[in-house]
């Protein structure tokens with residue numbers, strides 16, 4: 001039975017810059033800065049994608065969606081996530097549950113978490129109860145604590161029936 005389970009870990013960080021939208025967990029969050037990147041720089045969705053790819057033994061996000069490819073410029077990361085969920089389901093995997101951290105000194109993430117879960121659940125094909133999103137600060141330490149970047153971590157458990 002246990003050999004039907006696969007666990008995966010994902011991590012991401014993006015710089016906060018002016019004149020960018022702040023997109024995290026598939027939703028736009030009002031803030032004076034946004035995350036910088038080739039795509040929409042959705043740090044949480046990127047961490048989730050890498051956890052799914054790692055668990056299923058597929059190449060990582062940078063290999064699948066290279067930032068040198070114009071196709072992914074300003075890409076909606078939810079669409080990339082959808083693509084990855086299709087790839088893992090082709091390999092016979094389903095998602096058991098997902099646990100994540102968003103690490104940001106500002107803005108406060110807590111009030112946006114229910115909406116993020118509602119966006120992610122149908123894409124991941126799992127119940128809201130199987131998605132955990134936790135918000136942390138960095139106690140004003142390091143680049144994240146100085147509001148120059150936002151980090152995310154994700155752990156996912158896949159299974160085959």
Ligand code: ZN
Nearest residue numbers: 012041043046
């Ligand atoms: Zn990223």
